[in-house]
Each structure stands twice: as C-alpha cells, then as structure tokens.
Amino acid sequence: MKVLDTPRSGKCGQVVAFRSRYGLCLRQHVPQKAGLTPARQQVCGLFGNNSRKWGVRLSEDQRDRWTLAGSQVMSHPRLAERGPLTGQQLWSGISTVRAVVGLPETFEVPPRPVFGPSSVGHLIIENDGDGVRLYLAVSGELNEDIMVFGQEPCSSGRRKRRNVSYIGLLPPPIGGRSEITRLYGAKFGEPRPGKKVFIVTCQEKEGWKGQDQETSATVPERPRASQAISEVAPSYGCVMHTGSTGAAQGSRAHADSQSPEGDKPETGGGKAAPAANRSQGAPSEKGGAPG
DSSP: OBOOOOOOOEEETTEEEEEETTEEEEEEOOOOSSOOOHHHHHHHHHHHHHHHHTTTTSOHHHHHHHHHHHTTSBOOOBTTBOOBOOHHHHHHHHHHHHHHHTOOOOSSOOOOOOOOOOOEEEEEEEEETTEEEEEEEEOSOOOSEEEEEEOOOEETTOOSOOOOEEEEEOOOOBTTEEEOHHHHHHHHOOOOTTEEEEEEEEEEETTEEEEEEEEEEEOOOOOOOOOOOOOOOOTTSOOOOOSOSHHHHHHHHHHHHHSGGGGSOOTTTTOOOOHHHHHHOOOOTTOOOOO
C-alpha cells in the first residue's frame, strides 16, 4: 500500500517499508515458512564466522589498515544515500567473497583493482535435440574471474529479476561463447520452453567485486524434426492368411498338392478318409469355398 510518509526502508515491528516505482509502500511482515536453503546457510555461516574473526584473529595494526581501506569504499545506495564502510564490514565482505570463489584466507587488505568494461555480453539459449543449452557471449579476453549468479526460471512476462543465487565462476570461452548449462542446471535444473532465465555476472579479483551486469532470455521451443513421407503399400500386395478361413484352407491344400510329398500314398493301408472329413468337402484348387 502506497503511503505519504518520511522516507524509510526496512522492517519496523510488523511493518516492512520499501520503495517501489510508485513511491514509498508499506506491507505487513510475513514470516518465512521454509528455512534457509543450504546455499544461503553456507553463505550466512561464512559471513558470520568472518565477522567474529574480526576481533579474534586480526591484530590491532591489521584492523587499522582495514579501517583505513574501508573509509575509501562507499556502500550500496539506500534511500538515495550512501556512506563509507567500516573496517569490519570491508573485512567480512571481502573474506566471504574469497571463501565463496575458493581463494585462500588473508588478513591483509588486498590491493584494490580497477575494473574495466566487462567482456561478458548477453545470454544465449538454444533448444535442439541435445536439450536446452545456455551460453554467455564473451568478446575479448577475460583478465579476472567472472562470478555468475542465476535465478530460477520464471514467467516470460517478468521484466525485473528478483533475488539471484551464486552458481559458479564463468568457464573459459570457446569461440566467443562460454557455456553455463552445467552450472545453471546443477542449481535449478533444465528450464522449460517459454520460461525466462535471468543471469547476473560480476567481475571479481582478490575478493573485490565490480559492477553487476544483468542479462535475460526466454527459452525457445524445440523445433520439430522433419519426418520422411512413407509410401503407402498397395492394396493388392501379399495377403497373409491366418488359417481360419476357407481361403486359407484352400491355399494350404494347393500347397500340399504341389509339394513332392503330395504324390505319396496315404499311410494306413489305403483306407478311405473318415466320413466326417468327406462330409466337409474338399476346397477347389483356386481356394474357393466348397459348393
């Protein structure tokens, strides 16, 4: 609900304030039903451990150096305001990023890099006989690691992403494209046709992060395989008899008369066939029913 009030953001009691395209809005706080996912639990655990190490593992001189470096780093804007970070905030942030990407722990401030324009471009999604495949276009060389974040597949009508999760570092590009199918599939599974996929990339070096870049694409429909037109067999082709009709019996009798064994006399002393067989009549050679 939109309200006219002083600018604010965050939770206060059972009311949550947030900024929207229409201005300041308030909503009732709804407790989270499900617990944190394993990935979020891991990141929260890393951040909490690094925050506690600030006063235990670092010396006073090291904390002074982190505090001096934090005073030169501005926080993300909130309510159009931003300010410098504290030494503990900078230490926790950089140490958590290093742990996530697999870098060793450091107690000294790593040199702050200067990130140039990112070489990672738009998202490309292909859907063919091999399934859905996701690529990121890459132009030029990658001079730093690229962190890749993704969001679970959503409606194609969504224009703005929500929270994204870290899925891994960008693999080396091949032919101007870097495939992230395995990274995305391990986290969210294969997206279905018609769903939109949001991907966020970020440059990373020694724990420092650059600006986020967002890209999205909709999964296309799988093209139908061309089918060859099969020729219809003519109606006058070979007919297989099942042996239950008079025509089948006539065909069997005709085959017996043509076989070499058909000229042999019947066994049993030349006795006549039983009356039951004679009463049925013998079919003609053409296979027709008896008259």
